[in-house]
Amino acid sequence: MTADDSLSAEDLSFQAEVRAFLDEKFDPELRAQTERQAGVFAEDTVARRWHRALHERGWAAPAWPAEYGGSGWTATQRQIFAIECARVGTPALPSMGITLCGPVIMKYGTDEQKAYFLPRMLSGEHVWAQGYSEPQSGSDLASLQTRAVRDGDDYVVNGSKIWTTNAHNADWIFMLVRTAAEGKPQAGISFLVSPMNAPGITVRPILSTSGEHELNQLFFDNLRIPVANRMGAENEGWTVAKYLLEFERGGGSLGVGLKVGLEKVKTMATQEPSGDEAALLADPDFRRKAALMEIDMITADWTDLYLSSGAGVGESVGGTAASIKKLLASHKSQEVAELAMEVLGLYAAPDQRRALGAYPQEGPIGPPYAITPTTRHINNRASTVYGGSSEVQHNILARLLGL
Numbered sequence: 001m002t003a004d005d006s007l008s009a010e011d012l013s014f015q016a017e018v019r020a021f022l023d024e025k026f027d028p029e030l031r032a033q034t035e036r037q038a039g040v041f042a043e044d045t046v047a048r049r050w051h052r053a054l055h056e057r058g059w060a061a062p063a064w065p066a067e068y069g070g071s072g073w074t075a076t077q078r079q080i081f082a083i084e085c086a087r088v089g090t091p092a093l094p095s096m097g098i099t100l101c102g103p104v105i106m107k108y109g110t111d112e113q114k115a116y117f118l119p120r121m122l123s124g125e126h127v128w129a130q131g132y133s134e135p136q137s138g139s140d141l142a143s144l145q146t147r148a149v150r151d152g153d154d155y156v157v158n159g160s161k162i163w164t165t166n167a168h169n170a171d172w173i174f175m176l177v178r179t180a181a182e183g184k185p186q187a188g189i190s191f192l193v194s195p196m197n198a199p200g201i202t203v204r205p206i207l208s209t210s211g212e213h214e215l216n217q218l219f220f221d222n223l224r225i226p227v228a229n230r231m232g233a234e235n236e237g238w239t240v241a242k243y244l245l246e247f248e249r250g251g252g253s254l255g256v257g258l259k260v261g262l263e264k265v266k267t268m269a270t271q272e273p274s275g276d277e278a279a280l281l282a283d284p285d286f287r288r289k290a291a292l293m294e295i296d297m298i299t300a301d302w303t304d305l306y307l308s309s310g311a312g313v314g315e316s317v318g319g320t321a322a323s324i325k326k327l328l329a330s331h332k333s334q335e336v337a338e339l340a341m342e343v344l345g346l347y348a349a350p351d352q353r354r355a356l357g358a359y360p361q362e363g364p365i366g367p368p369y370a371i372t373p374t375t376r377h378i379n380n381r382a383s384t385v386y387g388g389s390s391e392v393q394h395n396i397l398a399r400l401l402g403l
């Protein structure tokens, strides 16, 4: 496997197949709608439509084992697919189902749970949300207080989750709850799943600094969750939770999106003037910055391939690699987003919110490429916080590496 384009004939033919699929299914309407997306994940209608197209082709879960409906690709094919999707800018699909909870169900779920949840996750019928963080428990997740008390064949759940991305669109949620108060905090946690439309769940929107609605606070008021909806043993949810985090932090393809993002910024720099009226792309200072970033991208790409090479299909890259990938991905993407703002100059200032989204109310202020960078930059500030902050990743690495 390589990080560049030295592909075998078989892989080139696979690449052509992917390109043909994208040409056909990622049609002009969907492309235009996706170009105006500035959130971490695409809007619900856009995401569900793209998910359906992928599922119809059997490509919704490239990283899943074939026995559960994964595409059965080699690591190189998965990389090619990720590169081609990034190249044309396909919608960012919510990761909480297929990327995060899917592997957990495969490892810890009963046969009944696998048979019920995995096909619905794969088809996109069930969109998932992640209920880990609480108002008083983020970095110190094990201190969580949402209580689940056994009552016959159910747990009765009371408490609150916060920063729950996409919960307002989700069909199901996985959550960590406290089922015992004795001993170490980690020892009394269980991993439950619930339909979002169950009585006892209230969803309150939280608007981001960018003005978008991606986040929510949830309130559980005597929510009943059947014991059959627990993944793993009671009070052993911390092990399940940590396994899921390895996919959250290390699941994606690291360098691919970054390189495409940087290319887009460079294309913008061919249109924007520098001080002396020449295109910004010719400016030595800009070129130096872009070149340094490009070197970082290549390093990130190879690091990703190295770290991911030990993991088989459906497996996690492991805790150390996951934290390194999370740190690289979040910091480098923030640098690219900042460079985009710099290139836009004055056009980074206007409020473009009415020009954003699948169904915009107005056209852009300035060139079309000025619509998304500012909102993306603001949203992207959170990437060094969500999924475990950078400081937390440094602490994990220091512990795992015995520093």
Ligand SMILES: Cc1cc2nc3c(=O)[nH]c(=O)nc-3n(C[C@H](O)[C@H](O)[C@H](O)COP(=O)(O)OP(=O)(O)OC[C@H]3O[C@@H](n4cnc5c(N)ncnc54)[C@H](O)[C@@H]3O)c2cc1C
Residues within 6 Å of the ligand: 129, 130, 131, 132, 133, 134, 135, 136, 137, 138, 139, 140, 162, 163, 164, 165, 166, 215, 382, 385, 386, 387, 388, 389, 390, 391, 392, 395
């Ligand atoms: C956009 C966004 C989306 C999110 N989506 C979800 C979601 O879908 N589901 C979900 O469950 N959660 C979600 N989260 C929550 C996220 O996981 C938490 O915000 C994160 O874990 C940090 O927790 P906190 O916000 O409580 O900050 P705190 O834990 O209070 O941390 C505050 C600051 O202190 C630092 N800090 C804390 N402890 C240490 C330490 N031991 N050493 C050094 N520094 C430390 C942190 O790095 C941070 O800078 C989301 C967050 C954001 C911003």
